[in-house]
Every structure is written in C-alpha cells, then in structure tokens.
Amino acid sequence: MEAFGLLLQGFTVLLTVDKLALMMLGLVLGIFVGVLPGLGGPNGVAILLPLTFTMDPTSAIVMLSCIYWGALFGGAITSILFNIPGEAWSVATTFDGYPMAQQGRAAEALTAAFTSSFIGSIVAVLLITFLAPSIAGFALRFGPPEFFAVYLLTFCSFVGLGREPKHKIVVSLALGFLLAGIGMDTVSGTLRMTFGSTELLRGVNFLVAVIGLFGISEILLTMEERLALRGHAARISLRVVLDVWKTLPRYWATLIRSSAIGCWLGITPGGAIAASFMGYNVAKRFAKDKESFGKGRIEGVFAPETAAHAAGTAALLPMLALGIPGSGTAAILLGGLMVWGLNPGPLLFVEHKDFVWGLIASMYLGNVVGLILVITTVPIFAAILRVPFAAIAPMILVSCAIGAYAVQNAMFDVWLMLGFGVLGYVFKKLGFPLAPLTLALVLGSRAEDAFRLTMIGSGGDLRVFWSNGLVGFITTLALVLLFWPLISSGREALMRAAGRLRTA
Template identity: 40%
Template sequence: METSFIAIGFANALTPTNLMFMTLGTALGLMVGALPGLSATMALALLLPLTFSLPPETGLCMLASLYLAAMYGGSIAAILLRTPGTPAAAATLLDGFPMASRGEAGRALGISLTSSLVGGIISGIALLTIAPFLGKLVLLFGPVELFAIAVLGITMIGTLAKGSPMKGLLAGALGLLLAMVGMDPTTGTARFTAGNINLFSGVPFTVALIGLFSIPQAIALAEQARGKQPRPAQISDRVIPRLPEFLRLLPNSMRSAVIGVVTGLIPGTGGDTASWFAYNEAKRFAKDKSRFGKGDPAGVAAPEAANNAVVGGALVPTIALGIPGSSATAVLLGGLMVHGILPGPTLLTDYGDVTYTLIWAILLANIPLFLLGLLFTRFSVIVMRVPRMAVAVAIVVMSIVGSFAINNNLFDVWLMLGFGLLGYIFERAGIPTAPMVIGLVLGMLLDVSLNQSLLIGRGNWGIFLESKISLVLLAIAALSILQATPFFRLVFGRFGRRKAVPQAGTMAGDS
C-alpha cells in the first residue's frame, strides 16, 4: 500500500507543471527569506489562497519548496548584512558575517547553500522512510519534556558567552526577563506590559532580532563609511565549496541535520531553536573552539543544515498525526483542508497520494534550490560592492519595513529601534547579543512548560524526574553547567584544562 503511494507521489512530483511551480516557489522563498521580517510562515499563508485554484499536489509542491528555500534565503542577509532574514538564521550570522567581512562572502554563502542542501535532503529522506514510525514519538514530548529541552537550551548561554561569563549571563538573564513580558499563560494577567496592549502577546521575537542585529550593523557601516571600501577582488571568491572543504564539513552538517530533524519533530520548537542547538554542538565537537564567532565555516554550516532539516522534521508529526510541528506546517495543513483533506491520521492512508507528493516535493525541491540559490547568491554578493553608507541606509529601511510587516503595527517599528539601541549599547560594552537571543527564544517555552508541568504534576517538582526523557535531558544540562566550573576541571584534570585555554582568548568578540 505505502510503497505504491511512494511511487505515485514520485511520479506526481515530477510532472512538468509541478516542477515549474516548485521552481516558482523556490524563487519566491529565496526572496522572502532574504528580506528581514518576511518569514516563511507569513509567505506560506499569503500564498495559500493563490494555490486554491491549483490541484492540491501542485499547490503543495509550491508551498513546500517555498518553505525550504526561505530557510536558506534567511542566511543571505545574515551573512552579507548581519541582518537575520528569518529568525532561524540568527545563529548563522555569528560566523557568517565575520567571513563576509574578511572577503569570503561567496565562500560563506556557498557553505550555507550546500549545508542547507544536506539538511534538506536528510530531512526529506527521514520524512520518506521513518515518518510513520516517528510520528508516535512526538507524543512522548509533553510539557515536562519541553521544560527539560528549554533548560538544556538555556545552558547554551555558557557557550555563547564568548570569554566573559558575567556579561554572557547578564545578556541571557535580560533575554529571559524580556521573554516574561506579556500575558501570563496560566492566569491571563498582563505582566510588565505597562498597560500597553501591543505588548500583551509578548515581545515579538522577530522584531527584537531585527533590531538587535541589524541596527548596530547599520551604525557600524555608517561609522566606517569614510574608510576605504573592501577590494572588489576579494568579493568574487568562489561560491561552490571545494570538495575537501565540503567533505570536512559533512559530518558537522549531518549531525546538525539530525538535530534539525529532531527539533522540528517536537511541537513547540522550530528552526530558531534548532539552529542554536546545532551551533552549540558544532562548537562542542570542534577541536579549536576559539575560531567560533570569528568566521569559522563550521559555524555557518551547522545552523544552516539544521534549519533546513527542521522542514522535514516539522512535517513528521503533521503527516503522521495531523499535529503541526511548527507554525509554517500549520499553514501547510490549512492548504490541505482547503482541498477537503482533513489533517489527521488519514493523511498517510486515504490521501497517501497527495501526502507522498508533498514528501517528494520536499526532497526534490533541493534541486531548484541549489540551482536558483547559486544564481541568487552570485547576484546578491554584489551588495558587497555597494558603498557602505548606502548599505547602512538600506538596512535601516529594510528593518523598518520588515518589523512593520510582521504585525502591521507601527508600535513594532519603535520596539525594533529600541532593541537596535540596546544592541548598539551591548556592542559598545562588549556584551554578547547571542545569549540574549537564547533567552528570548526559550524564555516563553520555559515559562509555559514549567507552569503546565506543575499543574499536571499537582504542584510536585518531582514530576521532572519521573519522565526518562526529561531526566536524561536535565542530566545533560547539569553536566554542561558543571563542565564550566572549576570543580569539573579539578576532577577531570588535564582534559578540562585543555578545553578551557582557548576559551580565554575569545575576548575580542565579533566585529
């Protein structure tokens, strides 16, 4: 039964019409991803009505390729302009932008593209082979387990603190505090909103990200405008990575892709979380940690492989159970409903032909993504030749338009500028921004899952130790924290010390 659906789906996805719409979706996705403020979810939702008149398979092919392409597209602005095009690309800029500023923009984008492909292909294969079995796994992740994931995520602040643990913790704590703004999820009380209903839903995450990263960058460009422009010779570097480099990064990309698939699988966590987890692991596995944050290709490959792999991961629960794994897949489900296909367990049986077309589309969309991505990348590198002042102005304009576009709300523009100022102060004071982003990403999840868990556990904190998954995750988190303390070094002697040395040399921070 299922094998025949796989064949039907493959044939469906390969029809000329569907291939054409996949290419169209890829082109749109690249643009949407590259523009800050326009997220994949938004683009999917806005495109959805246009697919009503198409056959369901064709519409889904287009939507799937858009989703995938937007994930890569987000890294373009992150690498070239230090402005995350999508929240999932925020981790990419930590190493992507330093690479670009030393004249390796093409190389960084090439690595981003190829690792995105690795992520996309692995997640497509995962979807095709194990989706029906993995689906049930999703149900193992309840509030208790989500809380443990959030705790584990928070420990990443340590990795991202870059030399000064105090400043890192300060930024992380500030991020967590800011995540508490908004309506309390268990009582409905407005917290820290100053009576402003624009803050009732909390600090809009994307708005904060755009401000934090892009405004300081615009100011920096304006400050350097009088200096000499980087030499054009350095810009036209090779985009497609050389085979040895690709192979060297492959284990990293594959590990990150697995992280992406798993993170995508868990409802409530998506590309923004996965890319940080992958970045963190890439750094943990790296021999020389000191190069992270200064333009290490591994720091670009990891988040990019992960955020593309999320696409397939998030579709697993969607397809196996009808539970959307992310907001973007929720929109995809909406696309199915329009055609009278109700999301649910029948997706793999009664509507197997349509569902497997979607799965194949995720896999096959990597082909137009590679070709168009290469074209788009070559074109976008031109940005490096534009005078700095013009780029600075363009970044500010894009940031304003982007932050407005998210909720059609002028308040968000002011909020974005406020975060821009905060980001600039951080930069001047040598406080890393990344830990704050972690706090903002995970604070809400931490808060909600803690409250839910305690309600379910009737107020008993022991509930976190009853679940095996949560126990393991919390143990890993505790180990990560211990690893950073003198106690750990004392016990593990040489091993710990060797790890500690390069960390001390990373005070400089990224430009």
C-alpha cells in the same frame, strides 16, 4: 521497498508542467521572502495561502512548501552579507558568516550556507520517507515536561558551552526572559509589564527584536568605525563553489551531528531556532580550535544552517502523521490542509497517498532545484558587497523598517526595532553576547508555559522531570551542560593534584 514504490508514485504525480512551474515560482518567491528581514517563511506562506484555495491540494501544497524551501535558503543571504538575520534561525549563521564576508569570503560563506541547508533538508526528508511510523510514535510521548526539558537543554548549553564570560551570558539570558514575559500571560490571562500600553498587549515580537539587535546595531557600529565608505569586494566563480564542496568530507562529523540535532528538535518539536544555536554550540564544543569560532570559520556556517534546515523540514513529519504542527509554517500548512478538506493524521497516508507522496517528492526535487537556483545566483548576492556602504545603508534601514512594520502592521514595532538597535549597539560595545538574549526572547515564553503546565499537572513536584527515562535523560543532560565549566575545572584540578603527587 514499499517506500521506494510510493516515492516513485509521488514523482509521477509531481512531474507535470503545471506543478513544476508552481514549484519554480514558489522557490523564487521564497528566496525573496527569506531575504526581506521580518517577513520570513511563516509570514510569506500565510500571505500567499489564499492564492492557493482555488488549486487542487497537491498543486497548492507544492507551491507553499517550495515557498518555505526558498525562504530557508534565502534567510542566510542577509545574515552573511549584512549581519541582518532574514529569519530568527539565521542568527547563529551571522556569528561566522558575517566575519567571512568582511574578510572577502562572502561567496564561500554563501555557498557553505546553501550547501549545508541542502544537506540538512535532504537528511530530514529521508527520515520522513523511511521512518515516519516510528518517529510519529515517538513524538506522541512528548508532553509539557519533555518540552520544558528540551528548552532547558538549549539554555544550559549556552551557559555551559559558551566561550563568553558566564556572568555576561546569564545577564543576556535574564534580559531576554524579562522581555519575553511582556504582554498577556497565556496560562492565567493576566497582563504583565504592559504599563498601560495597548501596543504591548501582544508582547515583544522576536523578529522585530532580531532586526534591531543585529541589523540596526550593525549600521550604528559601522558608521561609528567609519567602515561605511565603501563596500567589501567579492568575487565568485565555479572554483569557489567546488572548493567549498571539496571541504565537506573534512566536516562530515559536524554535518552528521547537526543533522541529528535538527531532526530531533524538528520532530519533538524544539524548533529550528533552538536547533541552529545548539548545532553551533555543539560544533564549537567538539572543535579543536574553539577560539577560531566567531572569527570567520566555515564550520560555524555549516553547523547552524544544517541543524536549522533539518529541523525546519522534519517539523512537517508530526504535522502530516499526527496533525501536530512542529513549527509556525507547519501550523499554517495544517490550516491549508483543512481548508482543502484533508485531515492530517495516520489516515492521511492511507486515504490520500497521492497527496502525501507528491508532497514528499516535492521536498526532494524542491531542495535540489533550490540549491541549483541559489548557487547560480550567488554572484548577484555577492555583488551587493561591491556597492559602497554609504549608499546601501539607507536601503538596509528602509528594508529593516518595512520588515518590522510587516510583522504586525504596526508603526510601534518600527520604534521598537530602533530601540532594540540601540540596545544591541550598547551590548556590542560592552562585550555582552546577543545570541543568549535572542534565544531567551524567542523561546522564553514557550519554556515558561511548558514549565507552568508541568507544575500544574504535578502539583509543584519537581521530580516530574525524572518521572520517565526520556524526560529524565534530557533534564540530566541539561544540568550536566549547565555545570560543565565547574566539572571541567574540577577535573583539571584533580589531574594537577594527581600530577603533583606523582612528582612528589
């Protein structure tokens, strides 16, 4: 009951004209930030952070957090309409969202993405509201072994649960790990695979790679297949929105599973990227018709969007309660708190109740207003598909180039984006999946750092991954998923043998 009282107090702090205006401004800016490939929530918050230094802390954090919520919603727009992930965690949304748009179901896919984003975020906010003390204590148990076990679980789920040929998944993962190793080794400080290039010292930025792999390669494929002469027709009505909402009870298990995965990986923190891929793979695993995934199944939009947004929201909990940022955006907000003279941690909930509960109240209101805003503007985004692709393709190409350049203000990244576009085109032609490559490129360096720190701490003893119940459970689950195809085939062989014995 105390949480309810504090939450109501937070709403009284939030419900003023100036803070509501800042919230709306933040949401609109965030949607545009999410739509522009390469910019994304963390960069958008970082760019606009200096504008808030003259504001009071509550107004500033409300505006910045609403930019984040808007970017979370907006990241799905280009993923579904043009197969260009607006955010790295939107990659999994393209698997079924873009095929739905090709089938003339763009409005349905967008509505599904926005609705599941809202559900995932609200579940995470409820978790923050009522379980903050116990969740904060759980997060303190995570060290390098636990972090590596979470990353291992994500990689193994791709190999074990993926429907593509296993050797192609492994090749894609291996290439991603190789690319992730370019640049300066964060543990030893030595340079790796830079070949004397100063541009490669900072490594390969995953947003640049994602824009090329998915955006540029899709333009090349569309031009080759001569599908670019006219855009896909799309119509939108309130009936479409209501029809999508009517299907939600049918997918209640997927929504609950994805929300749980997202909250777990957001708090630990595994991150929204890992959550989106894991949510998608788990939904595919539990589906009766697995072959329909990747061909325009609405459940393939619900699962990654719910997981990603639950993770993105839950990442704010360890930042507020412990001062440990669970995501890039949370790290930027952490810096803002310190500039405003606030020290994140358990005492923040005691010394600055108005600030903390005003922020939590803005999470509720910002997501509700954000959902209404994007749902009502779906016709604008869906109407883009009516424009002939021959006219829109140059705009997409320029947008991709601007996004790639904006990541680090480097022309080299534009050329790198084009190179990844060719690589993505070749992979698609040869039938190699791009998702494992992207996942390894994004999480490979983090997994390597966690593994090496673990080995340094344990003296090279691999038994450290079973040194306690938490890390042991995660590691064992990862290995089970890795060898799940062998386990399944062995079980089927035993059942066939038992059947032959019974008939004999």
